[in-house]
Amino acid sequence: xxxxxxxxxxxxxxxxxxxxxxxxxxxxxxxxxxxxxxxxxxxxxxxxxxxxxxxxxxxxxxxxxxxxxxxxxxxxxxxxxxxxxxxxxxxxxxxxxxxxxxxxxxxxxxxxxxxxxxxxxxxxxxxxxxxxxxxxxxxxxxxxxxxxxxxxxxxxxxxxxxxxxxxxxxxxxxxxxxxxxxxxxxxxxxxxxxxxxxxxxxxxxxxxxxxxxxxxxxxxxxxxxx
Amino acid sequence: xxxxxxxxxxxxxxxxxxxxxxxxxxxxxxxxxxxxxxxxxxxxxxxxxxxxxxxxxxxxxxxxxxxxxxxxxxxxxxxxxxxxxxxxxxxxxxxxxxxxxxxxxxxxxxxxxxxxxxxxxxxxxxxxxxxxxxxxxxxxxxxxxxxxxxxxxxxxxxxxxxxxxxxxxxxxxxxxxxxxxxxxxxxxxxxxxxxxxxxxxxxxxxxxxxxxxxxxxxxxxxxx
Numbered sequence: 131x132x133x134x135x136x137x138x139x140x141x142x143x144x145x146x147x148x149x150x151x152x153x154x155x156x157x158x159x160x161x162x163x164x165x166x167x168x169x170x171x172x173x174x175x176x177x178x179x180x181x182x183x184x185x186x187x188x189x190x191x192x193x194x195x196x197x198x199x200x201x202x203x204x205x206x207x208x209x210x211x212x213x214x215x216x217x218x219x220x221x222x223x224x225x226x227x228x229x230x231x232x233x234x235x236x237x238x239x240x241x242x243x244x245x246x247x248x249x250x251x252x253x254x255x256x257x258x259x260x261x262x263x264x265x266x267x268x269x270x271x272x273x274x275x276x277x278x279x280x281x282x283x284x285x286x287x288x289x290x291x292x293x294x295x296x297x298x299x300x301x302x303x304x305x306x307x308x309x310x311x312x313x314x315x316x317x318x319x320x321x322x323x324x325x326x327x328x329x330x331x332x333x334x335x336x337x338x339x340x341x342x343x344x345x346x347x348x349x350x351x352x353x354x355x356x
Numbered sequence: 357x358x359x360x361x362x363x364x365x366x367x368x369x370x371x372x373x374x375x376x377x378x379x380x381x382x383x384x385x386x387x388x389x390x391x392x393x394x395x396x397x398x399x400x401x402x403x404x405x406x407x408x409x410x411x412x413x414x415x416x417x418x419x420x421x422x423x424x425x426x427x428x429x430x431x432x433x434x435x436x437x438x439x440x441x442x443x444x445x446x447x448x449x450x451x452x453x454x455x456x457x458x459x460x461x462x463x464x465x466x467x468x469x470x471x472x473x474x475x476x477x478x479x480x481x482x483x484x485x486x487x488x489x490x491x492x493x494x495x496x497x498x499x500x501x502x503x504x505x506x507x508x509x510x511x512x513x514x515x516x517x518x519x520x521x522x523x524x525x526x527x528x529x530x531x532x533x534x535x536x537x538x539x540x541x542x543x544x545x546x547x548x549x550x551x552x553x554x555x556x557x558x559x560x561x562x563x564x565x566x567x568x569x570x571x572x573x574x575x576x577x578x579x580x
Contacts, residue, residue, distance in 0.1 A: 181491075181492060182488050182492050191445070194445050196449075198451070198452050198455050200455070201448050201452050201455060202448070204447075204448070205445075205447070205448040205451075208444045208447065209444045221429050221432035221433045222415075222420070222429065224428070224432065225420045225425050225426070225428065228422075228425045228428065229420075229421060229425055232422060232425065233406065270406060
């Protein structure tokens with residue numbers, strides 16, 4: 131008898147890293163059980179499945195745990211080897227996609243905390259750096275994936291769409307709580323991409339609701355409770 | 357795969373060595389270009405305009421950057437003597453440790469580059485990294501890759517030689533054999549693998565180079 135494909139995702143609703151995995155599972159049409167973790171009181175299961183980092187997301191597939199959102203995404207793509215594929219087929223294109231996802235996570239997203247933690251001139255400088263890095267990203271993606279970019283309505287979501295979308299689609303919440311960092315004037319290509327992603331039904335279904343997310347960000351970054 | 361393979365690297369860089377080890381383990385012929393980082397070649401700047409860093413692998417004129425991304429490319433392009441397992445779960449486990457090495461590895465370089473409070477924190481972070489590897493990465497295994505070395509062993513290569521050099525120069529012992537028996541054994545086993553043994557930079561030369569470079573770094577940070 132074939133073993134049941136049991137998929138459990140441990141996550142938190144406000145985490146973009148967890149949303150990445152949820153979105154990937156939905157794109158692939160993989161049924162899963164979702165377990166919402168309270169990070170102030172982590173479950174025994176989470177600590178058992180991710181003893182090194184004790185973090186979400188963790189995907190447990192037939193009892194075997196996988197941690198780290200990007201590792202999980204590649205795992206999902208390899209294990210459920212049906213269309214739609216999240217990563218491109220050729221080794222060179224795969225290297226390019228990995229390079230830009232790495233750049234996005236480590237260069238671009240890493241700039242959000244300095245923006246949150248600073249004020250005045252220092253913050254303006256941090257926002258400017260963020261916009262410049264987004265520009266490098268825009269140009270790079272445009273050069274390396276001319277057919278894929280920008281994301282068009284009705285297209286299947288892929289690896290880069292998942293990473294960019296789950297991070298940036300809630301930009302309005304960031305603008306409301308922290309500061310305006312992202313505009314059509316400064317980064318028109320990414321803005322168009324993000325707006326198209328926001329309209330994708332799976333993205334709409336996966337992203338946390340705006341107001342709830344705003345409250346969560348206020349709590350996290352400003353120590354303000356509703 | 358008759359297309360030309362060129363590697364831009366520097367002799368003392370652990371990241372450059374990662375790529376050399378992978379190419380040699382797979383028996384891939386390549387041309388090596390030693391870069392002078394104070395005077396980067398026009399090809400390097402053309403092939404890695406975003407970061408302007410080594411290593412860069414150029415295969416048939418197409419450039420791939422970031423050492424671990426290069427390794428996955430090499431693995432996919434030249435599947436002989438595989439560095440990654442075939443089972444998706446084991447592959448995910450390997451990638452988990454690659455990410456861990458990339459995220460936590462820089463701490464040992466912060467120990468090397470800094471002093472005072474910043475260095476103390478980096479020492480703590482490095483010890484935490486070593487403890488995690490000791491407790492979870494090498495359980496019942498000779499190598500991270502199992503019976504033979506794989507991509508994770510290559511990713512942690514810095515611990516096998518560069519960490520020791522940093523410890524000697526800075527004057528702090530982090531990887532004590534009795535506290536990290538598995539890692540200590542792994543270092544010995546890793547360095548005995550013929551391809552690794554033949555392709556580790558000379559330790560004495562490394563000491564001279566990194567000692568001098570550290571003096572320059574600390575002087576310039578004092579002056580600024």
